[in-house]
Amino acid sequence: MILEQTGGANQGGVQSEEVEIAAEQKGLVIGKGGRTIVRLEVGSGAKIEVRDAEQEGAGKQGAGGARVVVRGLPWAREKARELLGELLETSGEESFDLRSKYHGTLKGKHGALVQAVQEATDSLVQFDAAGGSEGAGAVRIRAPARIRRETWALIQQLQTQVPPVLALLRGSGIEAGDLLSRPRFVGAVPQEQVWAFAAKEAIVRAQRALAAPAAAQ
Secondary structure, eight states, X not given: OEEEEEEOGGGTTOEEEEEXXXXXXXXXXXXXXXXXXXXHHHHHSOEEEEEEGGGXXXXXXXXXXXXXXXXXXXXXXXXXXXXXXXXXXXXXEEEEEOOGGGHHHHHOGGGHHHHHHHHHHTOEEEEETTOSTTSSOEEEEEEEHHHHHHHHHHHHHHHHHHHHHHHHHHTSOOOTTOOOSSOOOOSXXXXXXXXXXXXXXXXXXXXXXXXXXXXXX
C-alpha cells in the first residue's frame, strides 16, 4: 500500500513512496546484516529505507507499525514494489519439532552455529524450548517457503555433522545432544575459534550430504 509520494519532475523524476508493512516484517525486509534490503536495492535501482512509524511523529500506521521508503525513478520504484511484494507474500514462519536437548548444540557457543546457518540460508532461525507438537522443543524458521524447507533440511543434517566435527577438534568421542559448550581443542585452531571453525566445517559437510542424493539422480 503506497502511503504518499514526494518530489517531482524538478528532480528529474526522482520521487519517494512509502509502503506500509507490519512491524514484525521489518527484520524480513532488512535481512541478516542488511543483505535483503541491499538485494532489493540492487535488483530495483531504487534507494530503500525501513522506518518505524513513530520516527515521523504521529505514525501513519499506528503504534508498532513500520514503513518502507522507496526513492528513485518511476521504473525503479515500480520494480522495488514488485520485489518487495514478492518478498512479503512468499515469506512466513514455520515451526518444526526439535527436542530442546539439541538446541545448545545447534546454537553453538555464543550462537556461532545458528548465526552461520542464518548467513548460509538467509533465514531467521529461533529455538523454542517449550514449543513443538509435544512441548518438547521446536525450531522456528522465518523465510520464503523454499528457503524454510532448505534450512530445516540443513539443520537436520547438522545434528549428524556437528558431533564428529567437534569430536575431531576435542580428540574424543561424543554423542549428539551431549556436547560440551567449550570443547577442548587438539590441533592448530585456537580454542576461542573452535566453534566458528566447527560451524563452517559442519555446514559444508551438511550441504555436501544434502547435495549427494540430488547428484545421484
